[in-house]
Amino acid sequence: MSRILIIEDEEAIADLERDYxxxxxxxxxxxxxxxxxxxxxxxxxxxxIILDLMLPGMDGFEVCKRIRETKNLPILxxxxxxxxxxxxxGLGLGADDYMTKPFSPSELVARVKAHMARYxxxxxxxxxxxxxxEIRGIKIDKTARRVWINGEERNFTTxxxxxxxxxxENPNHVFTKxxxxxxxxxxxxxxxxxxxxxxxxxxxxxxxxxxxxxQYIETIWGVGYRFKV
Numbered sequence: 001m002s003r004i005l006i007i008e009d010e011e012a013i014a015d016l017e018r019d020y021x022x023x024x025x026x027x028x029x030x031x032x033x034x035x036x037x038x039x040x041x042x043x044x045x046x047x048x049i050i051l052d053l054m055l056p057g058m059d060g061f062e063v064c065k066r067i068r069e070t071k072n073l074p075i076l077x078x079x080x081x082x083x084x085x086x087x088x089x090g091l092g093l094g095a096d097d098y099m100t101k102p103f104s105p106s107e108l109v110a111r112v113k114a115h116m117a118r119y120x121x122x123x124x125x126x127x128x129x130x131x132x133x134e135i136r137g138i139k140i141d142k143t144a145r146r147v148w149i150n151g152e153e154r155n156f157t158t159x160x161x162x163x164x165x166x167x168x169e170n171p172n173h174v175f176t177k178x179x180x181x182x183x184x185x186x187x188x189x190x191x192x193x194x195x196x197x198x199x200x201x202x203x204x205x206x207x208x209x210x211x212x213x214x215q216y217i218e219t220i221w222g223v224g225y226r227f228k229v
Contacts, residue, residue: 001025001026001027002025002026002027002047002048002116003026003027003028003029003044003045003046003047004021004026004027004028004029004046004047004048004049004050004112005028005029005030005031005037005040005041005044005046005048005049005050006018006028006029006030006031006049006050007030007031007032007034007037007038007041007049007050007051007052007055007060007063008030008032008050008052008055008078009032009033009052009054009055009056010052011032013101014030014032015030016105017050017105017108018030019105020105020106020108020109021108021109021112024109024112024113026112029044029046032056033055033056033057033058034055034056034057034058034059034060034062034063035057035058036057037051037055037058037063038058038062038063038066038067041063041067041071042066042067042070042071046073047073047074047116047119048073048074048075048076048112048115048116048119049067049073049074049075049076050076050078050108050112051063051064051075051076051077051078051095052077052078052079053077053078053079053080053081054079054080054081060077060079061089061093064077064093064094064095065093065094067094068093068094068157072157072158073119073158074096074097074115074116074119074158075094075095075096075097076095076096076097076098076099076108076111076112076115077091077095077097077098077099078098078099078100078101078103078108079098079099079100079101080100080101080102081100088194088197088198091194091195091198091199092198092201092202094157096115096157096158096159096185097111097115097185097195098195099111114185114186115185115186117186118162118184118185118186119158131143133165133168133169135168135171135216135227135229136215136216136229137149137150138168138207138216140161140164140165140168142165145161147161147164147206147207149206149207154206154207155206156203156206157202159184159185159199160199160202160203160206162184163180163184163196163199163200163203164203164207166180166183166184167217167225167226167227168227170227171226171227171228171229172226172227172228172229173226173227174220174223174224174225174226175224175225175226176223176224177193177196177197177224177225178193179224180196180224180225181193181195181196184196184199200217200219200225203217204216204217215228216228
């Protein structure tokens with residue numbers, strides 16, 4: 001049974017989220033402070049974390065950052081704050097998705113399932129021979145989920161890796177942000193365009209020599225992005 005950690009200080013919301021997730025056959029654990037949530041996240045094995053932004057003790061930004069230093073599981077950040085800057089910051093720290101309160105519990109369950117299904121497909125499949133993608137100094141090991149840039153290994157979050165691999169496997173094709181969101185996040189891009197933009201920015205910081213003049217991932221203004229070969 002898949003395990004989910006909910007880090008949420010509003011007990012009524014946490015209990016409601018747990019009830020709906022348990023009805024979908026997930027095992028759920030709840031922590032109500034940032035400090036305790038981080039401690040539990042690092043000490044135990046979970047398949048996904050639902051992380052509130054505003055927490056006592058340690059805010060969700062710091063919790064997300066600390067988890068990402070050692071673990072690569074999906075993190076779904078939730079918050080009552082609607083400002084794009086908070087969303088961009090959360091995604092930039094490694095969150096895979098961001099939901100703004102209030103949201104329906106059924107939507108939360110749907111997003112949890114989508115993230116976990118994709119993670120299981122990409123990480124859980126065992127292959128005898130590593131599946132490699134190599135383009136102009138970039139080497140992507142799809143089986144081991146590792147990336148080297150000119151011989152130097154770089155660390156990528158789950159969604160950063162997925163997005164880079166998808167673009168590299170479809171070179172010279174221009175994808176809109178909506179298309180990339182549907183492909184990588186398995187859901188429609190309802191107000192989530194910033195998710196793609198932030199992840200492209202983080203990828204460029206890791207693969208480009210000069211992010212102001214990218215040699216790999218081009219921005220096609222008014223359309224989307226293209227991986228050059």
